[in-house]
Amino acid sequence: MPGIWVMRIGHRPQRDKRVTTHVALTARAMGASGIFVDTPDPVLEENVRSVAERFGGSFRVKTGVGWKDALKDFDGVSVQLTMYGQKLDEGLPKIPQDRDIMIIVGAEKVPFEVYERADLNISVGNQPHSEIAALAVLLDRFTAGKNLYSERDGNMSVVPNERGKTVVERPS
Amino acid sequence: MPGIWVMRIGHRPQRDKRVTTHVALTARAMGASGIFVDTPDPVLEENVRSVAERFGGSFRVKTGVGWKDALKDFDGVSVQLTMYGQKLDEGLPKIPQDRDIMIIVGAEKVPFEVYERADLNISVGNQPHSEIAALAVLLDRFTAGKNLYSERDGNMSVVPNERGKTVVERPS
Numbered sequence: 495m496p497g498i499w500v501m502r503i504g505h506r507p508q509r510d511k512r513v514t515t516h517v518a519l520t521a522r523a524m525g526a527s528g529i530f531v532d533t534p535d536p537v538l539e540e541n542v543r544s545v546a547e548r549f550g551g552s553f554r555v556k557t558g559v560g561w562k563d564a565l566k567d568f569d570g571v572s573v574q575l576t577m578y579g580q581k582l583d584e585g586l587p588k589i590p591q592d593r594d595i596m597i598i599v600g601a602e603k604v605p606f607e608v609y610e611r612a613d614l615n616i617s618v619g620n621q622p623h624s625e626i627a628a629l630a631v632l633l634d635r636f637t638a639g640k641n642l643y644s645e646r647d648g649n650m651s652v653v654p655n656e657r658g659k660t661v662v663e664r665p666s
Numbered sequence: 667m668p669g670i671w672v673m674r675i676g677h678r679p680q681r682d683k684r685v686t687t688h689v690a691l692t693a694r695a696m697g698a699s700g701i702f703v704d705t706p707d708p709v710l711e712e713n714v715r716s717v718a719e720r721f722g723g724s725f726r727v728k729t730g731v732g733w734k735d736a737l738k739d740f741d742g743v744s745v746q747l748t749m750y751g752q753k754l755d756e757g758l759p760k761i762p763q764d765r766d767i768m769i770i771v772g773a774e775k776v777p778f779e780v781y782e783r784a785d786l787n788i789s790v791g792n793q794p795h796s797e798i799a800a801l802a803v804l805l806d807r808f809t810a811g812k813n814l815y816s817e818r819d820g821n822m823s824v825v826p827n828e829r830g831k832t833v834v835e836r837p838s
Contacts, residue, residue: 624688630799
């Protein structure tokens, strides 16, 4: 099955720790295989891995990997999410379902080279908002939400509940 | 036309400034009318208003409004987004399109009272990820993405572009 990867550009460990964590956990929750982050950040790796270990699945996280390196041997289609990109409804059908994809999301400023190198530049709306939101909407539409409640065999899992909290914890 | 409002609970100005800003801008970009934030935060208000003034539209932001106050005179349907909630596909059809809605999103820990008081508790997946992502997916599905490229009459606007950046700036 083709994989979905996320490449996070411009990560500054102190300033972006929470936002990049949200990017990573969103990618995982919505079925991506893993994330690359350009700046080395062992704390971020540890935090994301800790969630992935408890809740299951095989999400990969690797920091200290620049976007050029991530794309160099990547045999798939790269998609930059940017408010300047083509409309979502026009770009989405151009993303193949049968190949690996690499979704590039930047922090504040992304080098223009990325716009040139990405196979597709797609916007989720043309307003300034959030790369987390943009990633979530793209993944939800691209996967038709099919991974939202998939079984992941973690020690912890949550059972949907209309009013309370149902958490199942299995001995590890 | 009914309005979509967002209520942000548990905001800590220093720690959450970027995440709550993302929540607010996502709400605005996807067609919400405004956001309430429980903790007073004039800097956050200023930042969000600055975007709204430049890019147009009539998004409202008010901080220092607790969730009980926001809901007290609210004549509509309240929806808490939580990873413990009912499945999105089951909850979404229960949100009426012809009434105001208030979407409640918390920071790390939300009082159990909110689960009891909210008309609906809905999850966007049962994995831990991001309230920004959850809000984005809910709004995208609820509105069928119809606000993503709507005209907002701001001094600044972005024209979708497959490869570069096209920004139109009008004299104010």
